[in-house]
Amino acid sequence: MxxxxxxxxxxxxxxxxxxxxxxxxxxxxxxxSPVTATLHSCGACSLIDVIVGLKNREVESASVSLDLERSDTNPKVFTKIHMVYRVSGNDLPEKLVNRLVQQSHEKYCTVSNMIKHTAEITWEAIVE
Missing domain, CATH: 2.20.25 (N-terminal domain of TfIIb)
Known part of the structure; x- marks a missing residue:
């Protein structure tokens, strides 16, 4: 089980x-709710990829906020998700953070890779 x-x-x-x-x-x-937990899991799964990818960097904080659109009819699947990553710390190259987010959605994050079959996932990364 x-x-x-x-x-x-x-x-x-x-x-x-x-x-x-x-x-x-x-x-x-x-x-x-289970639907909200799925959305949370998408963000958490991807944020883990970013944090792990920054393993030798001094990360002070990291978060991702998600805006969701769903179908109006049942099943009310996710149709669009926009994710905004915010990462702060010392020696955090913006190019690296962007690459980690992109790789998360293309290759590593199981949850977003399942969801992307019904939802358009867009993102932006802000390094502070």
Missing amino acids: DSLIEWNGGKSMTCTDKQGMTMDLAWGGEGV
């Missing part, structure tokens, strides 16, 4: 992976 999803009653569920790590999800405004 790679994943177990258990309903907790009401609008809440707990997800458990094969290592026993858990994450709570919900719906109807009761917590983070």
Whole structure:
């Protein structure tokens, strides 16, 4: 078993992976929804690639914000995602950060590479 999803009653569920790590999800405004968790996962997966790629650099902070558009009809799949990366620290060449983001979306980030089949993913990187 790679994943177990258990309903907790009401609008809440707990997800458990094969290592026993858990994450709570919900719906109807009761917590983070599965759709929102997917969007968060897209950003987190790609941001990990950027941070790992900057392994020997002095990164002080890193974030990515995502703006989402979805289809108006069911299934309301993602149709557009715009991601804005902000990275600050010492000795962080803008060219390197841009290359890491690009490689993340072209090669490494599993989540964005699944989503890009239904959504146009655009991005920009700001090095501060």
